[in-house]
Amino acid sequence: MPGLQLEGVANAVLAPLALRVRAGEAVAILGPSGAGKSTLLKIIAGLLPHRGRVVLGGQDLTGTPPHRRGIGYMSQDLHLFPHLTVAQNLHLPLLFHRGTRTARTARVAETLRLCSIAHRADRRPASLSGGERQRAALARALVARPRLLLLDEPFANLDHATRATLWREVDSLRRDLGMTALIVTHDPAEAAALADRSVRIAGGILTERTDTTCSPLMTTPCFAC
Numbered sequence: 205m206p207g208l209q210l211e212g213v214a215n216a217v218l219a220p221l222a223l224r225v226r227a228g229e230a231v232a233i234l235g236p237s238g239a240g241k242s243t244l245l246k247i248i249a250g251l252l253p254h255r256g257r258v259v260l261g262g263q264d265l266t267g268t269p270p271h272r273r274g275i276g277y278m279s280q281d282l283h284l285f286p287h288l289t290v291a292q293n294l295h296l297p298l299l300f301h302r303g304t305r306t307a308r309t310a311r312v313a314e315t316l317r318l319c320s321i322a323h324r325a326d327r328r329p330a331s332l333s334g335g336e337r338q339r340a341a342l343a344r345a346l347v348a349r350p351r352l353l354l355l356d357e358p359f360a361n362l363d364h365a366t367r368a369t370l371w372r373e374v375d376s377l378r379r380d381l382g383m384t385a386l387i388v389t390h391d392p393a394e395a396a397a398l399a400d401r402s403v404r405i406a407g408g409i410l411t412e413r414t415d416t417t418c419s420p421l422m423t424t425p426c427f428a429c
């Protein structure tokens with residue numbers, strides 16, 4: 205099954221870029237602040253206008269609204285609805301899918317369990333810890349079993365032990381569900397833990413490179429710089 209293809213994708217921030225991600229493959233996007241990483245994810249999610257084509261599973265997504273793209277998107281700001289419980293937040297993406305209320309409730313319960321946040325199902329986001337909020341946002345991105353998962357700095361601002369635990373869990377969950385993924389991060393360790401390979405965006409230009417760590421002998425910046 206074809207994965208994700210970007211053909212000449214560009215806007216005011218990004219120079220025309222091309223990228224192919226195989227079905228089931230995870231690719232990390234590294235690069236400096238303000239380079240255009242989040243912009244690219246928002247374009248793929250259908251949230252920003254652009255030139256060029258986004259093709260997912262062989263389908264050109266031009267003109268397809270965000271909720272019909274089969275994409276799970278976890279933004280940097282999480283965007284959990286504060287007036288809804290965790291479980292109610294997970295019900296939202298399923299409203300656009302066929303199926304009975306019973307089936308939706310079962311899917312929400314299963315996803316909360318997979319993301320180890322079922323014990324907070326009836327809490328509102330404001331009463332959760334940072335790590336719990338990130339688990340809830342991840343669960344909402346996964347609940348509709350999207351064809352493509354977009355994670356923007358998914359586990360920033362967490363302590364190292366919690367991040368390492370989440371990396372292991374997310375990597376195994378994504379592989380079990382066979383999902384294609386793009387993961388924006390500043391952290392080469394996160395890229396190595398969550399992705400099969402990495403690309404870099406700097407100054408709106410995407411490049412594929414293999415060096416992932418800085419060395420005093422390097423004359424060009426590493427992925428993360």
Ligand SMILES: Nc1ncnc2c1ncn2[C@@H]1O[C@H](COP(=O)(O)OP(=O)(O)OP(=O)(O)O)[C@@H](O)[C@H]1O
Pocket residue numbers: 217235236237238239240241242243244
């Ligand atoms: N809503 C907006 N309106 C105007 N300019 C924006 C908007 N959002 C982002 N930008 C600009 O687009 C450029 C790229 O931003 P983007 O958020 O994609 O960068 P990034 O690589 O994800 O950065 P970071 O790693 O700091 O999150 C920046 O110069 C930013 O100021």
